[in-house]
Amino acid sequence: MPLNSLITCLWFDGNAEEAANHYVSIFSNSKITGIKKYPAAGSEIHKRKPGTVMTVTFELNGHRFVGLNGGPAYKLSPAISFQVECEDQAEIDYYWEKLGEGGDEEAKRCGWLADKFGVSWQIVPKALPKILTDDDKEKAGKGMVAMLGMKKIEIDGLQ
Structure with missing residues (x-):
C-alpha cells in the first residue's frame, strides 16, 4: 500500500499554538496551516474547555506537523x-x-x-x-x- 503522507504529531499540554508559532518564527518556508478548537461534544471525555485550541497544523520547511493539546497524560522525550x-x-x-x-x-x-x-x-x-x-x-x-x-x-x- 502506498504511503500518502507522513505527518508528525506532537503532544502538548495546552501550549501547542505557542509552540507552533515559535517554530514557524525560526524556520524559513514555514507557516501555520490551521487551528481546530475543542467542541462541546465529548467534553465529558476529553475534559477540555470547549473553544480552546485542540490542534494546530503547521509546516516547517515543507514538513507537516500537528500540535495536539492532549493534556498532561504524555510527556515529550529525547528518545524522539x-x-x-x-x-x-x-x-x-x-x-x-x-x-x-x-x-x-x-x-x-x-x-x-x-x-x-x-x-x-x-x-x-x-x-x-x-x-x-x-x-x-x-x-x-x-x-x-x-x-x-x-x-x-x-x-x-x-x-
Whole structure:
C-alpha cells in the first residue's frame, strides 16, 4: 500500500499554538496551516474547555506537523528528536540559539538540546556522518571524541 503522507504529531499540554508559532518564527518556508478548537461534544471525555485550541497544523520547511493539546497524560522525550542539518557554523549557531532559548540546559550535549516546550533537537553539520565514519579511523575517532565533549557542535573542533 502506498504511503500518502507522513505527518508528525506532537503532544502538548495546552501550549501547542505557542509552540507552533515559535517554530514557524525560526524556520524559513514555514507557516501555520490551521487551528481546530475543542467542541462541546465529548467534553465529558476529553475534559477540555470547549473553544480552546485542540490542534494546530503547521509546516516547517515543507514538513507537516500537528500540535495536539492532549493534556498532561504524555510527556515529550529525547528518545524522539528532530535533526537539523546545517551547512555551516553560522546555521548551527542560529538554530542552537533560537531553539535552545529557555530550554533545558542539562539536555545540551553532543549537538542535542531540548527546547522550552520539551521537544528535542539535534543541531548538526551536514558533514557530521562523513566526519564520524571517515576511512581514516584515527581521524574519525578524534571527531567522535571531540563531539562527545561538546554541547553545541563547533565544526572546526571536529576536524
